[in-house]
Amino acid sequence: MLTAIAPQPSAVRPFACAGVVMTFARGEELYAQAEPADLLYEIVSGCVRTSRLAADGRRQIGGFYYPGDVLGIEAGGDHRFAAEALTDCTAVAAPRSRLAARLGVEAAVRLETEALTAEFARAQDHVLVLGCKTACERVARFLLDAADRQCAAVVDLPMGRQDIADFLGLTIETVSRMITQLQTAGLVDFTTCRTFTVRDRVALTRLGA
Amino acid sequence: MLTAIAPQPSAVRPFACAGVVMTFARGEELYAQAEPADLLYEIVSGCVRTSRLAADGRRQIGGFYYPGDVLGIEAGGDHRFAAEALTDCTAVAAPRSRLAARLGVEAAVRLETEALTAEFARAQDHVLVLGCKTACERVARFLLDAADRQCAAVVDLPMGRQDIADFLGLTIETVSRMITQLQTAGLVDFTTCRTFTVRDRVALTRLGA
DNA sequence: CGCGTGTTTGATAGCAATCAAGTTCTGTGG
DNA sequence: CCACAGAACTTGATTGCTATCAAACACGCG
Numbered sequence: 001m002l003t004a005i006a007p008q009p010s011a012v013r014p015f016a017c018a019g020v021v022m023t024f025a026r027g028e029e030l031y032a033q034a035e036p037a038d039l040l041y042e043i044v045s046g047c048v049r050t051s052r053l054a055a056d057g058r059r060q061i062g063g064f065y066y067p068g069d070v071l072g073i074e075a076g077g078d079h080r081f082a083a084e085a086l087t088d089c090t091a092v093a094a095p096r097s098r099l100a101a102r103l104g105v106e107a108a109v110r111l112e113t114e115a116l117t118a119e120f121a122r123a124q125d126h127v128l129v130l131g132c133k134t135a136c137e138r139v140a141r142f143l144l145d146a147a148d149r150q151c152a153a154v155v156d157l158p159m160g161r162q163d164i165a166d167f168l169g170l171t172i173e174t175v176s177r178m179i180t181q182l183q184t185a186g187l188v189d190f191t192t193c194r195t196f197t198v199r200d201r202v203a204l205t206r207l208g209a
Numbered sequence: 210m211l212t213a214i215a216p217q218p219s220a221v222r223p224f225a226c227a228g229v230v231m232t233f234a235r236g237e238e239l240y241a242q243a244e245p246a247d248l249l250y251e252i253v254s255g256c257v258r259t260s261r262l263a264a265d266g267r268r269q270i271g272g273f274y275y276p277g278d279v280l281g282i283e284a285g286g287d288h289r290f291a292a293e294a295l296t297d298c299t300a301v302a303a304p305r306s307r308l309a310a311r312l313g314v315e316a317a318v319r320l321e322t323e324a325l326t327a328e329f330a331r332a333q334d335h336v337l338v339l340g341c342k343t344a345c346e347r348v349a350r351f352l353l354d355a356a357d358r359q360c361a362a363v364v365d366l367p368m369g370r371q372d373i374a375d376f377l378g379l380t381i382e383t384v385s386r387m388i389t390q391l392q393t394a395g396l397v398d399f400t401t402c403r404t405f406t407v408r409d410r411v412a413l414t415r416l417g418a
Numbered sequence: 419c420g421c422g423t424g425t426t427t428g429a430t431a432g433c434a435a436t437c438a439a440g441t442t443c444t445g446t447g448g
Numbered sequence: 449c450c451a452c453a454g455a456a457c458t459t460g461a462t463t464g465c466t467a468t469c470a471a472a473c474a475c476g477c478g
Contacts, residue, residue: 052337054337054341055418056341058341060336060337060340060341062333062336075326075327075329075330075333076326076330080330080333081333105315106314109318109322112322113318113321113322113325116322116325116326116329117284117285117325118284119329120284120325120328120329120332121284121285121289123329123332123333123335123336124271124284124289124290124332126332126336127269127271127332127335127336127339128261128263128269130336130339130340130378131269131339131375131377131378132263132265132267132268132269132378134465134466135465135466160424160425161424161425161426162424166340168340169339169340169341170466170467171466171467171468172424172425173425173426173427173466173467173468174465174466174467176425176426176427177426177427177466179426180426180427192475193424193425193426193474193475209264209265343433343434344433344434369456369457370456370457370458371456379434379435380434380435380436381456381457382434382435382436382457382458382459383433383434383435385457385458385459386434386458386459388458389458389459401442401443402442402443402456402457402458
């Protein structure tokens with residue numbers, strides 16, 4: 001799994017000079033909940049999901065991570081979420097200590113602060129969605145986010161309906177119904193249950209915003 | 210959710226040497242949404258509420274801040290939330306630049322990282338609550354948090370029902386009903402609508418966890 | 419082809435939102 | 449100190465959205 005140290009310009013991708021490329025098969029765990037958080041990961045390809053279990057067994061998805069995203073930032077010393085590969089994927093992993101050694105403390109701190117800040121903003125936006133939005137609005141926003149992430153005509157959803165449901169605080173049936181509804185209304189067009197195209201971005205944005 | 214940053218001896222309370230004491234009357238705004246985020250605040254007395262408006266006018270409360278909490282940490286340069294005093298209150302305000310000058314860059318960065326980390330953890334916990342919990346569970350947890358914050362026999366709620374509702378993603382009527390229900394069940398005892406005592410902490414914890 | 423998994427669709431139930439009065443609290447002025 | 453008005457809170461009746469329960473349908477794989 002520890003294949004090679006990727007040689008890349010450090011100015012652009014700080015992970016390259018301090019990290020190790022790792023590959024994970026679909027379904028494999030990058031790290032577990034409550035495990036010490038030592039490594040930071042930058043996703044290179046594929047998609048990763050973070051999740052945590054509530055005391056009553058219900059699951060909350062923290063987020064979905066795509067190439068370029070930094071993963072492994074956690075509040076405190078231990079991972080509050082588990083991370084699992086949704087597709088086969090590769091990531092550059094770097095211990096915090098090595099980042100500091102290679103980049104200098106200041107740059108390493110800046111890197112971590114930026115990642116933490118981005119995660120925080122994401123969490124805040126998610127709070128707003130869960131606190132204020134209807135099922136239809138949540139799904140609309142989710143699909144739009146996925147589309148914006150991939151900037152491709154045909155958007156691929158690497159996660160299943162259950163993952164979407166747990167992310168949005170809904171049930172799998174409701175997610176499915178809302179997708180059907182958006183489809184019927186002509187806002188999106190699902191070619192298969194995991195791929196779609198955006199048909200009416202304006203209406204979708206109006207719903208999700 | 211309402212995790213306090215532990216009060217610390219003044220040697221480690223950097224605000225004292227870099228900040229200015231400010232007082233705010235009840236209802237006064239510490240800062241507005243979308244305003245540049247320059248100052249960090251440490252609450253000394255009173256209670257502050259952060260909130261933001263969604264595009265459709267619905268309001269989300271970010272959190273409630275008590276003495277010892279650091280406020281003003283935001284993702285990016287501008288405040289994503291507005292902050293308003295719920296009671297008359299005092300806070301020590303310090304510009305980030307001054308903190309760095311007085312404490313040294315490293316200590317200032319650590320201070321900010323710690324506050325950011327705490328806020329992030331709070332937001333994550335809040336996501337879990339909004340995504341997974343019922344109205345009754347949310348209110349139970351909220352009351353328990355408030356009680357833990359104040360560590361007093363009689364707990365005072367500085368915020369109104371509407372604030373609680375917007376924080377928990379519920380309506381004011383539902384919050385009121387759940388409080389009545391917890392009261393009837395003997396888990397809490399409201400002496401006035403803003404003060405209560407915890408009667409059955411175990412049951413309350415079981416509900417809220 | 420059959421099986422298992424994942425998704426969609428349908429029927430029903432239940433929780434929380436909404437709509438609508440009351441009731442209590444609070445602050446203000448007589 | 450009391451009276452009053454307005455705000456905040458509680459309670460009640462009803463609606464509606466989403467969860468739940470149940471079954472059918474698609475798809476991938478041995």
